[in-house]
Amino acid sequence: MPDDAKTANTTTAATTKNAENNRITPVTVIGLGAMGRALAGALLDAGYPTTVWNRTAGRGEDLVARGATLAASPAEAVRAGEVVLVCVVDYAASQAILEPVAADLAGRVLVNVTSDSPERAREAAKWADGHGIRYLDGAVMIPTVMVGSTDALLFYAGDKSAYDEHEQVFTSLGGQSAYVGADHGLAAVYELSMIDFFWTSMSGLVHGYALAAKDGVPATSIAPFLKAHISLLSLLIEVTAKDLDAGEYPGAEGNLAMEVEGIEHILHAAELRGLDVSVLRSVRDVARRAVDLGHGADSWSATVEGARNPA
Helix, strand or coil: HHHHHHHHHHHHHHHHHHHHCCCCCEEEEECCCCHHHHHHHHHHHHCCEEEEECCCCCCCCHHHHHHHHHHHHHHHHHHHEEEEECCCCHHHHHHHHHHHHHHHHHEEEEEEECCCHHHHHHHHHHHHCCCEEEEEEEECCCCCHHCCCCCCCCCECCCCCHHCCCCCHHHHCCCCCCCCCCCCCCHHHHHHHHEEEEEEHHHHHHHHHHHHHCCCCCCCHHHHHHHHHHHHHHHHHHHHHHHHHHHHCCCCCCCCHHHHHHHHHHHHHHCCCCCCCHHHHHHHHHHHHHHHHHHHCCCHHHHHHHHCCCC
16 A cells, blocks of 8 residues: 555544544433532533433523523433433432433443442442443532532542543543542542541531630631641641551651640640530540550551551
8 A cells, every 4th residue: 555545544544533532422410409500511611412300390491591401301311411420319319210211321321420338339330230331430529619620529430441431521520530440439439538538627627716716716816827737737648648558657756645645635625615525535535546556656647546446
């Protein structure tokens, strides 16, 4: 074959491949609560043909005004999309919707971003596999106002080929979209770990403010110093992760036994001021358990042993 013919064939193949990659994928969103509407809105903003459906009538008109198609039934909604996103209250609700339309879902990519447990995600994956459905489990880690932004984080787990094929759809929902593994339960694992950290951190934040307020110090006076303190915490995140993965907790710079004494001082002050100390007491008890397990000379990271070995 002449070189110019080879070049022409190569160019044609590349053009065809690019056309396939850039083809606008029709997407369906099932569930139009606040998050479902935000997801559908981001898809519309990105130019994707978007079909929506909700169990309760009366939702979705604003999306229709922006160009979405409102389906009359789950079956109609599913048939309209190559990628079907589900965002409802829990997996029991999603399964009740999806079970009757399993045949319509066969061969499509089903993405369930409903919050639930890793176990429920794996059960849903088995069900999907049994019906020939390409399945991804997802987790949305940001509030509705951030959906579609470059900083928005969403986790996906499961069918890697499905993720790769439709990655542009997923990045339109959040610029920080991340595929975390073939185990469908991993998106929920990542979500639970991060939310665990968030809520326990927020509990400490409001408790610290409440403690200062008892002595007349407003929260706004403490806030700038807490922001500086958080910069230290950000440094500890990676260090602690490495220590835990290695199972080593070097305590040369500060040992756990002394840290427990520091918690006792905070407990005493909080109790004198009439604050609830149940969370602080639990923090103290977990750390003390780690000391009793022989980690008194180790770093604060060793409290993980107290968490892994509940009383």
